[in-house]
Amino acid sequence: MQDTKMDQRVQLFIETCRRRQLKITPQRVGIYRVLIQSKRHPTADLVFKTVKKEFPNISFDTVNRTLSTFAEIGVVDVVETFGGPKRFDPDITDHHHLHCMACGRIIDFEYEGYARLEVPKAIATTFKVISRRVVLKGLCDTCTAKQQMF
Amino acid sequence: MQDTKMDQRVQLFIETCRRRQLKITPQRVGIYRVLIQSKRHPTADLVFKTVKKEFPNISFDTVNRTLSTFAEIGVVDVVETFGGPKRFDPDITDHHHLHCMACGRIIDFEYEGYARLEVPKAIATTFKVISRRVVLKGLCDTCTAKQQMF
DNA sequence: TTGACAAATAGGAATGAATCCTATTTAAGA
DNA sequence: TCTTAAATAGGATTCATTCCTATTTGTCAA
Numbered sequence: 001m002q003d004t005k006m007d008q009r010v011q012l013f014i015e016t017c018r019r020r021q022l023k024i025t026p027q028r029v030g031i032y033r034v035l036i037q038s039k040r041h042p043t044a045d046l047v048f049k050t051v052k053k054e055f056p057n058i059s060f061d062t063v064n065r066t067l068s069t070f071a072e073i074g075v076v077d078v079v080e081t082f083g084g085p086k087r088f089d090p091d092i093t094d095h096h097h098l099h100c101m102a103c104g105r106i107i108d109f110e111y112e113g114y115a116r117l118e119v120p121k122a123i124a125t126t127f128k129v130i131s132r133r134v135v136l137k138g139l140c141d142t143c144t145a146k147q148q149m150f
Numbered sequence: 151m152q153d154t155k156m157d158q159r160v161q162l163f164i165e166t167c168r169r170r171q172l173k174i175t176p177q178r179v180g181i182y183r184v185l186i187q188s189k190r191h192p193t194a195d196l197v198f199k200t201v202k203k204e205f206p207n208i209s210f211d212t213v214n215r216t217l218s219t220f221a222e223i224g225v226v227d228v229v230e231t232f233g234g235p236k237r238f239d240p241d242i243t244d245h246h247h248l249h250c251m252a253c254g255r256i257i258d259f260e261y262e263g264y265a266r267l268e269v270p271k272a273i274a275t276t277f278k279v280i281s282r283r284v285v286l287k288g289l290c291d292t293c294t295a296k297q298q299m300f
Numbered sequence: 301t302t303g304a305c306a307a308a309t310a311g312g313a314a315t316g317a318a319t320c321c322t323a324t325t326t327a328a329g330a
Numbered sequence: 331t332c333t334t335a336a337a338t339a340g341g342a343t344t345c346a347t348t349c350c351t352a353t354t355t356g357t358c359a360a
Contacts, residue, residue, distance in 0.1 A: 082230060
């Protein structure tokens with residue numbers, strides 16, 4: 001990500017915090033920066049280890065609590081998983097996910113064909129939909145290649 | 151579920167175990183019976199508590215290990231979640247999920263419109279798709295009603 | 301039917317993830 | 331500045347899951 005693009009996102013993030021009356025702490029900004037630079041839907045622990053380079057005595061609890069706060073105010077998403085630790089996604093725009101069952105990688109994709117996954121009427125009346133996503137389980141290219149070696 | 155329908159499913163389950171050279175133990179059958187009668191995508195702990203009524207000294211480890219085995223041989227699915235304990239789904243036919251963010255309920259639904267969620271070509275070439283599902287996040291009717299009380 | 305053996309189980313210990321607790325620090329408005 | 335509520339660090343605790351090992355039990359072949 002370009003520096004200017006990143007600064008823009010950080011600026012928007014700060015405005016969101018203000019709107020929600022959340023204090024702008026260096027830790028929060030640091031965690032947010034780590035998040036938007038991540039490409040792998042990181043766990044709290046991974047964010048912790050990364051942000052620790054800049055803030056050597058930040059605590060895990062701060063990182064974890066902050067990630068929950070971010071999810072509450074909508075600046076990140078908690079991603080669907082199949083067990084294991086929570087994973088976070090700084091991309092809150094509409095997109096879909098491939099899950100590799102072998103290596104656990106989550107790959108983002110967009111697709112016109114799913115653009116307006118309309119919600120069945122019978123459901124729209126009894127359930128208030130907030131977000132929609134297609135989740136594909138399978139094997140990524142790397143893992144498929146590995147399997148064929150046996 | 152009707153008894154005959156259930157016996158049929160148990161019979162199929164037993165055949166699958168044999169095919170995979172898994173021993174048919176009373177615990178496994180008991181756990182499978184609990185699963186196919188569950189409507190709530192139960193956690194290992196809930197299955198454990200339920201099956202304990204019939205097998206008072208079954209261990210949690212047995213239940214948990216067995217559920218993993220079942221997932222491996224494909225007789226149950228591990229369901230996508232947003233953190234928290236693993237949840238299991240005895241319905242392995244194609245269907246979709248609503249997740250209530252307030253109470254955690256997962257509601258199954260089927261929909262013609264999603265019938266053949268075709269996989270984008272660009273993806274089909276690099277990723278081997280095993281299953282596909284639409285995941286809708288939102289609020290169920292009960293929880294929507296509760297929120298409006300405030 | 302019986303005996304042998306690998307597989308499965310029970311129960312407890314160990315690990316990992318997330319949350320809670322509390323004393324201390326700090327952002328932000330007066 | 332000064333004040334105060336919010337946020338943090340660090341450790342303790344809880345909950346979920348996996349690991350370990352002695353014992354039991356399906357299954358298959360004789």
